[in-house]
Amino acid sequence: MNSIQELGTVDAERIIESFRQGTVPIRHLELYSVGRERWLASVYRDLDFVARGGSKVRFLSAPYGGGKTHFLMIVKARALSANLLVSYVELHSREAPF
Incomplete structure (x- = not known):
């Protein structure tokens, strides 16, 4: 997956729910990861x-x-x-x- 536009609504909701619970979402990490490139x-x-x-x-x-x-x-x-x-x-x- 290369962009957030390719993310389905079910996966998007899973990511949000995981954050809400204080856990790291397992899938699509590259879509919400910033500042760790080096x-x-x-x-x-x-x-x-x-x-x-x-x-x-x-x-x-x-x-x-x-x-x-x-x-x-x-x-x-x-x-x-x-x-x-x-x-x-x-x-x-x-x-x-x-």
Whole structure:
């Protein structure tokens, strides 16, 4: 999907409802993601490196509501579209402090 004009009403309502519930919508992330282009470009380079046989580890730390899950969902979609395997492990500060 390249533009918001291609988004159906059902998907649009799902996105709005997800935001209303305080969760990250799972689909069409690229339509409402702004301001992370530099970070995404850097991670996309890492994904390309991994796709060629390399390996990378990244840590992401930000305050509550800082967009971590949203960012990771975008990266996950890109990795899956490149036929890479994805694993998601959520660490909580009380259970696994840095």
